[in-house]
Amino acid sequence: MAVLVYTESxxxxxxxxxxxxxxxxxxxxxxxxxxxxxxxxxxTDNAAQLGNYGATNVLRIANESLATFNNQAYANAIVAAxxxxxxxxxxxxxxxxxxxxxxxxxxxxxxxxITNVIELPSSTSPFxxxxxxFSSKAFANYSTTAAQKVISxxxxxxxALEVGGSATSESFDYTATSSDNRLSSVSVDRAxxxxxxxxxxxxxxxxxxxxxxxxxGMIEELAGLLGAATACSKPVSDIGWRPHGEHVGQxxxxxxPELYIAIGISGxxxxxxxxxxSKNIVVINTDPEAPFFKAADYGIVGDxxxxxPKLIEALKTHKANN
Amino acid sequence: xxxxxxxxxxxxTTSKINFTNNQTEFDGNGxxxxxNPYDEFGLTRAMKIKESTGATITVVNVGPLSTEPTLRKAxxxxxxxxxxxxxxxxxxxxxxxxxxxxxQEQNFDLLITGRExxxxxxxxxxxxxxxxxxxxxxxxxxxxxxDGTNAQVIRExxxxxxxxxxxxxxxxxxxxxxxxxxxxxxxxxxxIMMARKKPLSVISAGDTTASTTVISFExxxxxxxxxxxxxxxxxxxxxxxHTEAKVI
Numbered sequence: 001m002a003v004l005v006y007t008e009s010x011x012x013x014x015x016x017x018x019x020x021x022x023x024x025x026x027x028x029x030x031x032x033x034x035x036x037x038x039x040x041x042x043x044t045d046n047a048a049q050l051g052n053y054g055a056t057n058v059l060r061i062a063n064e065s066l067a068t069f070n071n072q073a074y075a076n077a078i079v080a081a082x083x084x085x086x087x088x089x090x091x092x093x094x095x096x097x098x099x100x101x102x103x104x105x106x107x108x109x110x111x112x113x114i115t116n117v118i119e120l121p122s123s124t125s126p127f128x129x130x131x132x133x134f135s136s137k138a139f140a141n142y143s144t145t146a147a148q149k150v151i152s153x154x155x156x157x158x159x160a161l162e163v164g165g166s167a168t169s170e171s172f173d174y175t176a177t178s179s180d181n182r183l184s185s186v187s188v189d190r191a192x193x194x195x196x197x198x199x200x201x202x203x204x205x206x207x208x209x210x211x212x213x214x215x216x217g218m219i220e221e222l223a224g225l226l227g228a229a230t231a232c233s234k235p236v237s238d239i240g241w242r243p244h245g246e247h248v249g250q251x252x253x254x255x256x257p258e259l260y261i262a263i264g265i266s267g268x269x270x271x272x273x274x275x276x277x278s279k280n281i282v283v284i285n286t287d288p289e290a291p292f293f294k295a296a297d298y299g300i301v302g303d304x305x306x307x308x309p310k311l312i313e314a315l316k317t318h319k320a321n322n
Numbered sequence: 323x324x325x326x327x328x329x330x331x332x333x334x335t336t337s338k339i340n341f342t343n344n345q346t347e348f349d350g351n352g353x354x355x356x357x358n359p360y361d362e363f364g365l366t367r368a369m370k371i372k373e374s375t376g377a378t379i380t381v382v383n384v385g386p387l388s389t390e391p392t393l394r395k396a397x398x399x400x401x402x403x404x405x406x407x408x409x410x411x412x413x414x415x416x417x418x419x420x421x422x423x424x425x426q427e428q429n430f431d432l433l434i435t436g437r438e439x440x441x442x443x444x445x446x447x448x449x450x451x452x453x454x455x456x457x458x459x460x461x462x463x464x465x466x467x468x469d470g471t472n473a474q475v476i477r478e479x480x481x482x483x484x485x486x487x488x489x490x491x492x493x494x495x496x497x498x499x500x501x502x503x504x505x506x507x508x509x510x511x512x513x514i515m516m517a518r519k520k521p522l523s524v525i526s527a528g529d530t531t532a533s534t535t536v537i538s539f540e541x542x543x544x545x546x547x548x549x550x551x552x553x554x555x556x557x558x559x560x561x562x563x564h565t566e567a568k569v570i
Contacts, residue, residue: 010480069479071449072458096480099437100461103449106415112533113415115444128537134348135440137339141537182458183488186474190482198480202569226570238503244464245478250335250440251359251498259569270335276542280567282559283548293548298562302553310556318560318570 003029003036004087005055006078008097012044016199017093019053019160024120024153025091026054026163031124032089039081039172041066041074051167053160058169059085065176068188069097073180075104080174082109094152095198102152112144118157135250135273155199156256157277195229197248201258202228203278205248206236207271209264209285209304213241218308219263225315231255233265249274264304267292284308323377325368326430328421328447329396330358330439331389341539348441348539357392360436364496366506367466368434369400375468377431378402382424384409384417390522397517398509404520409527413534414446420527421447422454431471433493437462448495458492464499 005025007018018040025036038055040047047058059081066073078101082090090105092098094115106113114129118139121129128143132154197203204223210216216230223230230246237247248255250273260278264285265271272295275281283296284307293299300307333339333353340349357365368379381396383389384407393404407424411417425433433452438445445461452459464483465476471490476483478499494500509517551559563570 015480069484071461096462096478099445100449100459100477103418103446104453104459106446107418107450107453113444113446113450114534115446130540133442133539134333134339135335135443137542138341139540139542140442141540142534143537144534146533179456183460183475183486183492186485186487188479188482188484190479194481196480237498244499245482247498254443259563259567268336269338273335280563280569282563293550295545296548297545297567298559299548299550300553300556300559301550307553307556311559314557314560315570317557318564322564 001032002034002085002087003032003089003091004078004082004085005036005038005091007038007040007043007050008093008095009040009043009045012042014040014043014045015093015095016160017095017155020155020158021091021093021153022050022053022055023161024158027120027161028089028091031121037085037087038167039078041077042068047169048167051165052162054163054165055167058167059172060169061172061174063173063175066174068185070176070180070185071097071100071104072182073176075101075108076177076180077174078105079108081172084172088147089149089151092150092152094154098152102150106150109148109150110146111148111150112146113150113152114142114144115152117151117153132254132277136254136277137273154256156201195227197229197231197246197253197255200229200255202226203231203248203255203257203259204228204261204263205231205233205265206263206304207233207265208235216242218312222261222308222312222315225312225319233271262292263308265292266290267295323375323432324428324430325371325377325379326425326428326433327361327365327368327379327381327396327401328433328435328451329361329365329381329383329392330436331355331383331385331392332358332439332441335359335440339541345538345540346536355392357395358436358439360438360440360497362506363498363500364434364436364494365396365399365401366501367496369507370501371432371468372400380405382407382421384411384420384527386410393522394517395509397520397522398513399507400513402520404522406522406524407527408524409530412530412532414442414444415450415534416530416532418447418450418454420530422451423528424525425451425455431490433457433491435493435495437495437497448493452493455493458488459495460486460492461495463494463496466494466500
């Protein structure tokens with residue numbers, strides 16, 4: 001009855017969300033009186049470090065047929081590892097890849113699947129856990145009586161908890177089948193050196209108040225100073241000033257970073273839905289009546305073209321002094 | 323070629339969310355329901371395929387009678403026929419199973435869903451449905467081009483995109499990018515008139531046992547008042563982020 005946690009990696013290194021997932025799985029296993037086993041695929045990173053987050057054992061798949069992400073093959077590999085290790089609960093990060101495999105696993109295992117989970121279960125019998133719903137406008141407590149469970153946790157919702165343990169590691173083998181390979185990857189186009197939006201601690205976002213795509217230089221400079229990901233409002237992505245992948249809000253990406261800075265975004269309900277789970281919200285807007293101020297922690301009424309350069313200078317000074 | 327587009331009936335994006343019955347049910351009072359925006363991108367993509375290949379489009383929804391106006395809207399946009407699986411959708415896995423039961427015998431070449439519904443945000447139906455039907459599944463799809471029965475599909479990945487290739491049948495779970503926002507279609511009067519005459523069949527659901535249950539809903543706690551900082555004193559913001567919020 002172990003808990004199996006899938007730890008995603010990118011270019012061989014664990015993603016930050018994976019440490020959170022292991023922490024979650026370890027705490028969950030503790031509640032259930034069992035152990036957390038991690039499974040990682042095509043990862044060259046040091047597997048034993050997952051012990052620091054509470055995993056007791058790490059299964060490593062290095063099979064060439066799984067060298068790059070393939071949702072069918074990865075889902076089947078996770079199912080095989082769960083079966084081989086008697087795991088009845090599988091923990092996955094609700095990242096883009098996690099979302100592409102969790103429902104496949106749940107269907108194959110006839111499992112109760114709960115996604116967007118933000119807390120440890122409030123009860124293990126019946127298994128009850130809180131998730132985000134209605135595009136972050138609400139939460140729901142879900143329970144499942146299914147013997148098999150798949151829990152997909154929201155990145156940045158549950159912190160990675162270092163417990164200082166060590167994990168054993170062993171190899172596990174799975175070879176992709178022809179059915180797994182019905183789709184083949186032609187190319188992957190990923191901006192390198194950029195912080196991924198869903199996992200970012202800091203996000204700097206801008207809207208139509210910026211007046212044109214040529215004015216994003218200062219947004220990128222501010223983001224660079226903070227080590228933040230850049231985002232934008234829906235109108236800005238609709239008119240093509242910024243790529244769709246940066247659109248945060250109800251029909252874009254939902255985020256919950258430590259700090260969200262919104263510049264020139266009025267804060268329509270559809271935008272707030274995707275960002276109001278952010279722990280700290282700073283709003284910079286010329287309009288004192290902008291609805292976003294009601295959802296903000298800190299607000300500045302002012303012109304972005306004056307405020308943002310000053311903020312950049314103030315941050316540089318702060319960095320130099322700290 | 324036969325395309326199935328799954329349509330979720332959801333509250334309009336501007337809806338204020340409230341719950342009733344001791345916080346156990348969504349309060350639909352005064353709510354305008356629409357085609358799930360993610361599904362609308364999929365339906366529009368399907369329309370483009372229909373226009374270039376002569377494909378037929380069936381739209382399906384699992385829901386009670388009250389969801390039929392949403393299916394009629396999909397017919398007005400251009401789908402050929404609609405199917406309502408008559409059940410109160412209890413959880414996503416049940417919805418996936420009911421649609422799979424229906425689709426199993428229909429031999430659709432392409433199934434299109436939204437990547438999630440904007441109400442429950444489960445993102446569960448597409449992957450489960452594809453798995454029940456034993457066809458490949460591409461999530462967060464932002465591009466789809468068809469050449470005969472071969473498809474080139476682009477999916478969003480964290481921080482970028484990936485291009486995949488494969489042959490039909492398959493299921494794609496879409497979002498904006500599948501078509502542009504400006505390509506979405508508003509039903510014309512002629513479409514609305516024609517939609518009234520298009521077939522909308524109702525099939526009984528059978529077993530609707532769900533594996534997950536909502537115990538209760540909660541609304542987020544109200545935010546404390548926003549601390550306003552003078553535009554001439556931006557240093558104070560940095561100071562507060564450092565000493566109060568402790569994020570920098």
